Amino acid sequence: MNDRTVSNSIAALPPSALMSQGSTASDYYIHLVEGSLIPLHVVLVGLTWIIHDYLVTLEDEIRYIWSQRLTLSKAMFLWIRYYSIALLMFDTAQIHSFSKPGVTSDHLCVAMDTIIRCVGAISLWSVEIVMALRVYALYGCSKRIAIINALLFAGSIAGFMYILVYNHSRRADVIAKAIHLPLPGCPTVHSGIEWAQWVPATIYEGILFGFAAFKTFQSAQEGLRKVPGLTIYSLLLRDNLIYFFSIACLLVFNNLMVVNLTHIPWFSYGPFHAAVGILTTRMLLNLRKATTIDVYTGQGQDISLRIVSGTTSGTTRITGLSPMAFGLGQAFGESNTFIGGDGDSEIHFSPARDDHRKGASSPPWPIPSVAT
Structure with a gap:
């Protein structure tokens, strides 16, 4: 042209x-x-x-x-x-x-x-x-x-x-x-x-x-x-x-x-x-x-915990406060299981409730205690 x-x-x-x-x-x-x-x-x-x-x-x-x-x-x-x-x-x-x-x-x-x-x-x-x-x-x-x-x-x-x-x-x-x-x-x-x-x-x-x-x-x-x-x-x-x-x-x-x-x-x-x-x-x-937590078990080992949905056998299971995974956990009502390394340890969170949903300020991330 x-x-x-x-x-x-x-x-x-x-x-x-x-x-x-x-x-x-x-x-x-x-x-x-x-x-x-x-x-x-x-x-x-x-x-x-x-x-x-x-x-x-x-x-x-x-x-x-x-x-x-x-x-x-x-x-x-x-x-x-x-x-x-x-x-x-x-x-x-x-x-x-x-x-x-x-x-x-x-x-x-x-x-x-x-x-x-x-x-x-x-x-x-x-x-x-x-x-x-x-x-x-x-x-x-x-x-x-x-x-x-x-x-x-x-x-x-x-x-x-x-x-x-x-x-x-x-x-x-x-x-x-x-x-x-x-x-x-x-x-x-x-x-x-x-x-x-x-x-x-x-x-x-x-x-x-x-x-x-x-x-x-x-x-x-x-x-x-x-x-x-x-x-x-x-x-x-x-x-x-x-x-x-x-x-x-x-x-x-x-x-x-x-x-x-x-x-x-x-x-x-x-x-x-x-x-x-x-x-x-x-x-x-x-x-x-x-939401990933490193936990010291007191037995000379650290457990790196990460949140997944559902349950997994042969791993460390943690029960307690369900976090807002991705900010969507509460929205979808997902139950979360925390997965660590191999072992028989059972880790519990305290407090095991979400005070914020009742109108209070959000508590700090709970510190887990390990029971072997």
């Missing part, structure tokens, strides 16, 4: 598609090319990041996750973990395959634009389910909180789907002229209410953060922070604040990339997908690692 054809094609674009009133056809074409090249490089950063994090945390996953019986909490972790990696591989393959000449077309770009948003939404919704369950556990498995969160979650999905259908019906007109230009991939042109695509999810994420922040403030007033050591409950509060806020910031940044007034280039969804997956798996692993 020669320069004259490019100029004629760009001249047919609507004025609203131009960068500014003073932009020339060549400037706009360069802008489109640069916009298509940025995702080609940035998506590789996202893929490298999530694979690196996977290798760094694989040892923890083997130790704290694989040893469990298959439960909903374990299934959610594995789903988010490996779906995020698969999603980054899909993003990379899609962006780089579309950069080849002659691959893209009007219908393919419109369809892929919708598909990318849907597969990304599945990842985000999975994470939000885990977050909602952690909030549910924080509030003592309150049915009112569960109903409110379920309704808000359904509303955010409905809002997402409405905006998705609206943008899909108009996407073909938005890229109709630019699609015929020799670009490395689909045109990175945004218009209409595309900026609002992730607003429902952002609002819902903000509400979840508000629930966690309120409970943290309430617990601080009750003197939770004065309890010696870091309790499982206080760790759950801390992680909820940090990770909920981080994901909310990612969603806000995602919205800002689409708004032309910010002049933030489009990086693709690759870094966003990687960050959401890494933050969530780190959050779940962090709590799981905190």
Whole structure:
């Protein structure tokens, strides 16, 4: 395609598609090319990041996750973990395959634009389910909180789907002229209410953060922070604040990339997908690692205990306070057995009750005593 054809094609674009009133056809074409090249490089950063994090945390996953019986909490972790990696591989393959000449077309770009948003939404919704369950556990498995969160979650999905259908019906007109230009991939042109695509999810994420922040403030007033050591409950509060806020910031940044007034280039969804997956798996692993206890039996040996669901024969069994494994233990009513090394030792916790569910501050992690 020669320069004259490019100029004629760009001249047919609507004025609203131009960068500014003073932009020339060549400037706009360069802008489109640069916009298509940025995702080609940035998506590789996202893929490298999530694979690196996977290798760094694989040892923890083997130790704290694989040893469990298959439960909903374990299934959610594995789903988010490996779906995020698969999603980054899909993003990379899609962006780089579309950069080849002659691959893209009007219908393919419109369809892929919708598909990318849907597969990304599945990842985000999975994470939000885990977050909602952690909030549910924080509030003592309150049915009112569960109903409110379920309704808000359904509303955010409905809002997402409405905006998705609206943008899909108009996407073909938005890229109709630019699609015929020799670009490395689909045109990175945004218009209409595309900026609002992730607003429902952002609002819902903000509400979840508000629930966690309120409970943290309430617990601080009750003197939770004065309890010696870091309790499982206080760790759950801390992680909820940090990770909920981080994901909310990612969603806000995602919205800002689409708004032309910010002049933030489009990086693709690759870094966003990687960050959401890494933050969530780190959050779940962090709590799981905190529930591992090293016990000295008095017989010259240490027993490293880790929490799994169900029972296991030929191992040390521990009864007592059932922790919020992943922050989901209370939500699913899972019974937990603590597994140690070989031996006939029986270890009991004291106290064997959860005072926090009655409204009191969360007690420190109970110290086990070993009876041989």
